[in-house]
Every structure is written in structure tokens, then in C-alpha cells.
């Protein structure tokens with residue numbers, strides 16, 4: 311990224327950020343809130359109107375009865391994840407996490423002194439962990455398993471049967487399931503399965519965000535829907551760390567939920583079109599890549615380049631001004647992969663991919 315920043319014309323395929331503007335009614339709601347005096351601290355858990363709207367939406371989406379008390383509005387999904395981990399595990403405790411997975415999980419665990427137990431997922435199982443793998447990762451210090459569907463970076467989507475198995479595993483091991491569902495509205499074929507819809511004894515913490523769904527990355531609004539004992543701890547963690555989420559941004563998030571939802575499907579359809587074209591470009595060049603079932607990334611096999619992920623990414627940025635993320639960023643065992651983002655404007659995406667293909671052959 312440092313190298314990419316120094317190159318003004320660099321094509322940035324590494325950033326996981328929608329290229330669409332935040333919807334205008336969301337901007338207007340924030341403006342109205344700020345001008346109307348909503349410029350003060352709010353409740354630690356978030357403004358009641360937003361929490362109650364989230365509870366309603368969550369109940370509709372997952373079929374699970376959701377109380378306002380279960381919802382805590384956080385500074386993006388990142389803070390929801392961090393305070394959830396902080397609430398569930400003490401230093402020295404273990405949390406099961408997959409490789410590849412979003413690198414911030416490991417960074418957060420390092421900050422909190424939590425031991426990550428890394429389970430490698432493979433193409434053979436569609437990058438979904440098997441119950442056997444999960445069972446062999448459990449110890450008496452295990453507090454939770456952290457799953458992410460649709461997955462960043464592989465685009466893997468956990469189906470009903472797999473989710474039921476993961477929940478059954480968690481029940482037997484008596485651990486929490488932290489389910490990062492920030493890409494829930496970006497699935498291309500099947501529908502998203504929430505871990506909450508398989509939770510019958512209060513062990514799931516669902517992590518959500520406005521960032522990707524409504525193209526609101528910079529607003530920093532996310533939330534956790536958690537069992538009461540965890541929701542209460544997350545709320546308490548907010549007081550000494552952030553107090554509350556930016557007040558006008560909470561009103562903006564409320565407007566996003568209350569307003570027209572067509573934009574969500576339109577963005578997803580645009581990503582799907584880009585995914586299909588990107589896959590066509592890659593397969594006509596003989597470069598293997600997974601077909602993502604959700605999220606907006608492509609996980610590309612660059613082993614034909616004969617270089618490691620980091621060498622390849624550095625060559626690509628230096629020689630072709632294209633930035634991608636080296637696979638090893640997402641955990642061990644991914645040194646033959648890079649990730650690109652479909653949330654980039656299509657002309658830049660396809661041009662960047664052409665240069666990437668040239669580099670695999672050089």
C-alpha cells in the first residue's frame with residue numbers, strides 16, 4: 311500500500327471498498343441530524359430508534375426473536391468484533407479462526423492476548439471448515455469459533471446444512487459462535503444463511519455493518535446482535551473506549567434501513583456482472599480462480615508466475631502500477647494466492663486484471 315500510495319496512477323485492486331457513493335437520502339439524514347442538534351453523546355449501545363430498527367430487520371432476516379437489548383451499535387463491524395472477542399475471551403484463551411480469513415481477526419486477537427487456533431480451509435471443501443477440522447482444534451481453553459460467510463477473501467458461502475453442523479459442533483463443545491456477516495446482502499446464487507437462524511440456545515454473536523451493504527465504509531457504523539450477557543459486556547466496553555458511535559452517523563444508518571433498499575440489490579448485481587467478466591478474463595488466460603458465491607473479492611492462484619505472493623504483488627505494483635493483496639496476508643498456507651476486489655470501477659478492474667495476467671507470464 312505504501313508503494314501504491316506513491317504512484318498516483320496506480321490501479322487499486324486491493325481495497326475492499328464499494329466504488330458507489332453513499333445514497334443521497336443517507337447523506338441528507340446525517341445533515342438533518344447534525345443541524346437539528348443531534349451532535350451530543352448518545353447511549354453507549356446506540357440510539358434507541360436505530361437499535362429497535364436493527365432488531366426488527368434482524369428478526370425478519372433470521373427468523374430469530376430479537377430484543378432491542380440484544381443489539382449494540384458499534385464503530386463499524388471492526389469494533390463489534392473487537393469488543394465481542396474482549397467480552398468472550400481472556401488473555402490466554404483460544405478462539406478458532408480459519409485460514410484464509412480477514413487479517414484483522416488475527417490482529418485483534420494479538421492485541422487482546424487471545425491465542426488463535428488456525429484451521430486451514432481448502433478448495434476441496436469450498437473453503438468451509440469441516441466439523442472434523444473444528445473438533446480437532448478444540449481445547450479446554452477454547453471460547454469461540456469465528457466464522458465469516460460470505461467470506462473475505464474466498465467468497466465462500468456457508469449453506470444451511472453446513473451452518474447447522476457448525477452450530478451443532480459449537481453446542482457440543484459449549485463455545486460461542488462469532489459470525490461475521492458483513493457481506494450478508496452480497497450473495498450471488500444461494501441466499502445467505504445466518505448463524506443466528508440455527509441458534510437455539512443463545513451462543514451466537516452476529517456481526518453486521520453498514521459499510522458494504524450501503525456503501526458507507528467511512529461512516530463507521532456496525533453492530534453486534536448478541537446473547538444478553540455478551541451484549542451487556544460489549545455495551546460496557548464501549549464506555550471507556552469510544553463512549554458511543556458518532557451521533558449523526560447513527561441517524562444516517564437509520565435512514566439507510568428505513569429508506570429504499572433497491573440500491574443494495576443494484577450494487578450486488580453490479581458486483582455479479584464484474585465477477586462473471588473477471589472470471590471470463592481469468593479462465594481465458596488459464597489462470598485458476600475460485601468462483602465467489604458472495605462478498606466482492608476474487609481469490610486468484612498465481613502459482614504459474616513461479617513467484618511467491620509477496621514477490622508477485624511487489625512486481626505488479628512496481629512494473630504495472632496495480633496493487634493487489636498477497637495471499638499470506640490472510641493467514642498461513644496462502645502464499646500462492648492474491649486477492650483482488652470487485653468493488654473497483656469496471657474499467658480499472660479489467661485493465662488491472664490484464665496487467666496482472668501479463669505479470670503472471672513475465
Ligand code: PLP
Nearest residue numbers: 326386387388412462519521532
Ligand atoms: N469483516 C470483514 C470480513 C471485512 O471484510 C470487513 C472490512 O473489510 C469488516 C469486517 C469491517 O467492516 P467495518 O467497515 O464495518 O468495520
